[in-house]
Amino acid sequence: MFPRVPRLLRLLIFTCLYMYCLLLLHTVRDAREAVSTKNKGLKGEFEARAAHVKTECALHPPPLSKMEIHARDATRVSPNLARYYSSLHLKAALKNVLYLPRRNLTWCLVAKVASTSMSRALLEIEKPRHPRTQQPIQVVLRNTFRPVELNKVNQTIGPSIKFLFVRHPFQRLVSAYRNKLENSYRLEDGEYFYKTYGRNIVQKFGRRSVEGGGREGGRRETEERKDPEVVYKREPTFPEYVEYLLHTDPTDYDEHWKPIAFQCHVCRFHYDYIIKYENFKGEIEYLLEILQKVGSLPANFKLEWENQGGTDDKTAAKYLDQISKDKRWKLYDKYRHDFLYFGSPPTLTKSMCGQPEQQVVYRVPYPRPPGELRAQYLPLPCDLNL
Structure with a gap:
């Protein structure tokens, strides 16, 4: 036989268990409500993003692809030819x-x-x-x-x-440059990207030329570089990579x-x-x-x-x-x-700008040719110093 527990102690135990159950119930409910609120917020965010893309596509449509231009021009000559070019565009898309x-x-x-x-x-x-x-x-x-x-x-x-x-x-x-072009020896596909892009970028946009080309190939610098402190490397520098991007059609x-x-x-x-x-x-x-x-x-x-x-x-x-x-x-x-x-691009912190850490968004004018007014503004990170 178990000893009889005093009534006051039993009431105290039952009260504690009851309060614990209530607390657990409220905790679970609050957690579910928090998840539900978060999900509702994400749902609204995704819907807003999809709607934003549709709006911007109407206001600022992308440039026509080469096949779309051919299809547009071919409509004056042959509908069949226009459909052919349109199918080539869709296939590429x-x-x-x-x-x-x-x-x-x-x-x-x-x-x-x-x-x-x-x-x-x-x-x-x-x-x-x-x-x-x-x-x-x-x-x-x-x-x-x-x-x-x-x-x-x-x-x-x-x-x-x-x-x-x-x-x-x-x-x-930047991630693409670091991963594919910065060091051709580091990754399995480094040699492919060097031969396909890196070597051509250096020859066209760098103040140097590369001979040999293979992993064991010879190399020499034929012109004096702007910065003699920079250690020579066969891969393109980031400024050379940017020059290539600026002189190439994004498509x-x-x-x-x-x-x-x-x-x-x-x-x-x-x-x-x-x-x-x-x-x-x-x-x-x-x-x-x-x-x-x-x-x-x-x-x-x-x-x-x-x-x-x-x-x-x-x-x-x-x-x-x-x-x-x-x-x-x-x-x-x-x-x-x-x-x-x-x-909007992701915000950076003021600590990256030499200021106390705090989320901040700097607004800069959307770039257009001088003389053309535009009210479009986009937030950009302060570190980019645009």
């Missing part, structure tokens, strides 16, 4: 747009914006036993999901759930630094979810939860975010500090559609 028929999903694959992580995760659920290969995982994914037939785009991609990841244009182009850029607006054709395909790289973790968790609820992704789908944190705002600002203010404006103009379509 679908290059980075991956449609997953079994899951009713469409994802625009953009290099340097979590593309490796998402490609690997999607490949695991579609072909869990895919053979190992030396090809980049993005190439394997593209080969797995062939582009849809041109005459079925409206029936396939149109009603599907469409999403893409975006990133601050300056941060992305001809490599996919690693090509504007996202031109890769994903956001004015042709209206994306439901535009995930910002700066808030990737919270926003992708919400999107995956939605896709799992509607059955587009399995419950065990996992996205392991790779290569995160390599190039942040502060790192990008250090590289951009190597070029003049005028060239930053010109570079900004090259990526103006990304700035317009995808909203």
Whole structure:
């Protein structure tokens, strides 16, 4: 027999248990309300982003592609020829747009914006036993999901759930330079990017020339460089890389630094979810939860975010500090559609500007030729000193 507990003590124990249960209940309820409020906020944010892109596409449509120009000109000669050029344009537009028929999903694959992580995760659920290969995982994914037939785009991609990841244009182009061009010996595809882009950039925009070209090839400097303190390297410097960007049509850029607006054709395909790289973790968790609820992704789908944190705002600002203010404006103009379509760049902290740490947004005029007035203003990080 257990000893009889005094009534007062029993009341005290029951009261404590009751209060604990109430506290637990309120904690769970508050947590659910917080999640619900956060989700409602994200839902509204995604809807606002999609609506913003549509508005900006109407106000500032992207330039016509070469095939679109040919199609426009061909309408005066032959409707069949015009349709042919239009089909070539649509085929090129679908290059980075991956449609997953079994899951009713469409994802625009953009290099340097979590593309490796998402490609690997999607490949695991579609072909869990895919053979190992030396090809980049993005190439394997593209080969797995062939582009849809041109005459079925409206029936396939149109009603599907469409999403893409975006990133601050300056941060992305700096990341591409550091990852693909800065050191050709560091990565497996370094030699490819050196032979395809790096060597040509140096020969055309650098005050030096390179002989040999291979990893073991000879090299020599034929002209005196502006800064004798800089250690010679065969790869292009960041200012030379910027010169290449400024003298090249953005539609001809490599996919690693090509504007996202031109890769994903956001004015042709209206994306439901535009995930910002700066808030990737919270926003992708919400999107995956939605896709799992509607059955587009399995419950065990996992996205392991790779290569995160390599190039942040502060790192990008250090590289951009190597070029003049005028060239930053010109570079900004090259990526103006990304700035317009995808909203404000990420804010930096005043501590990066030599001031007490505090979130701040500096507003600067949108670059246009002198003499042309424009009321468009966009927030930019103070470190870019535009």
